[in-house]
Amino acid sequence: DTEVTQTPKHLVMGMTNKKSLKCEQHMGHRAMYWYKQKAKKPPELMFVYSYEKLSINESVPSRFSPECPNSSLLNLHLHALQPEDSALYLCASSPREANTEAFFGQGTRLTVV
Amino acid sequence: AQTVTQSQPEMSVQEAETVTLSCTYDTSENNYYLFWYKQPPSRQMILVIRQEAYKQQNATENRFSVNFQKAAKSFSLKISDSQLGDTAMYFCAFMNTGNQFYFGTGTSLTVIP
Numbered sequence: 001d002t003e004v005t006q007t008p009k010h011l012v013m014g015m016t017n018k019k020s021l022k023c024e025q026h027m028g029h030r031a032m033y034w035y036k037q038k039a040k041k042p043p044e045l046m047f048v049y050s051y052e053k054l055s056i057n058e059s060v061p062s063r064f065s066p067e068c069p070n071s072s073l074l075n076l077h078l079h080a081l082q083p084e085d086s087a088l089y090l091c092a093s094s095p096r097e098a099n100t101e102a103f104f105g106q107g108t109r110l111t112v113v
Numbered sequence: 114a115q116t117v118t119q120s121q122p123e124m125s126v127q128e129a130e131t132v133t134l135s136c137t138y139d140t141s142e143n144n145y146y147l148f149w150y151k152q153p154p155s156r157q158m159i160l161v162i163r164q165e166a167y168k169q170q171n172a173t174e175n176r177f178s179v180n181f182q183k184a185a186k187s188f189s190l191k192i193s194d195s196q197l198g199d200t201a202m203y204f205c206a207f208m209n210t211g212n213q214f215y216f217g218t219g220t221s222l223t224v225i226p
Binding site for chain 1: 155160163217219
């Protein structure tokens with residue numbers, strides 16, 4: 001299994017809603033990432049988890065709250081988002097020790113209305 | 114923080130011809146990894162080729178090869194015998210030993226029949 005699975009694929013939420021994005025991998029990778037990508041722009045790094053601990057937070061607003069309940073699962077909890085937060089959210093994982101490439105999910109297309 | 118720059122926002126190439134995409138990066142680290150990723154309209158981020166900074170030999174993967182110039186901090190991608198399926202956004206990416214993984218600004222490549 002060499003896949004990173006993200007659910008849902010599409011999400012529309014209001015500014016007062018609370019929702020969560022989910023990412024799952026079963027490759028034994030110990031580093032997991034969240035990226036935000038706007039149209040025709042590169043992915044921007046948001047968070048990195050290493051061995052289930054948050055190792056990098058790129059000054060992301062607190063309305064985005066990551067969680068890594070176990071080595072296979074990564075969540076991104078969303079609350080009180082703004083329309084400008086609408087984007088493609090990509091999850092990725094990589095083997096922490098080997099420093100090889102990151103494997104990406106297909107992303108969740110988020111629209112905030 | 115590391116920065117990755119791609120100076121060509123858009124490029125086009127005739128089918129079966131060769132094209133070179135440019136990438137420069139800035140880092141004070143000695144050990145790191147460089148990648149080229151492809152993102153077609155399906156939005157799946159796909160690894161094209163990777164290069165370890167400690168290796169002097171340029172990586173090659175079938176029709177794809179890189180020109181890695183460590184002193185100049187340059188990492189270009191050459192695509193030979195271009196095919197219609199190569200049409201996509203191409204991102205240069207940098208990963209350090211702390212698993213920080215950053216993308217360049219991207220180059221939109223169109224292969225013309």
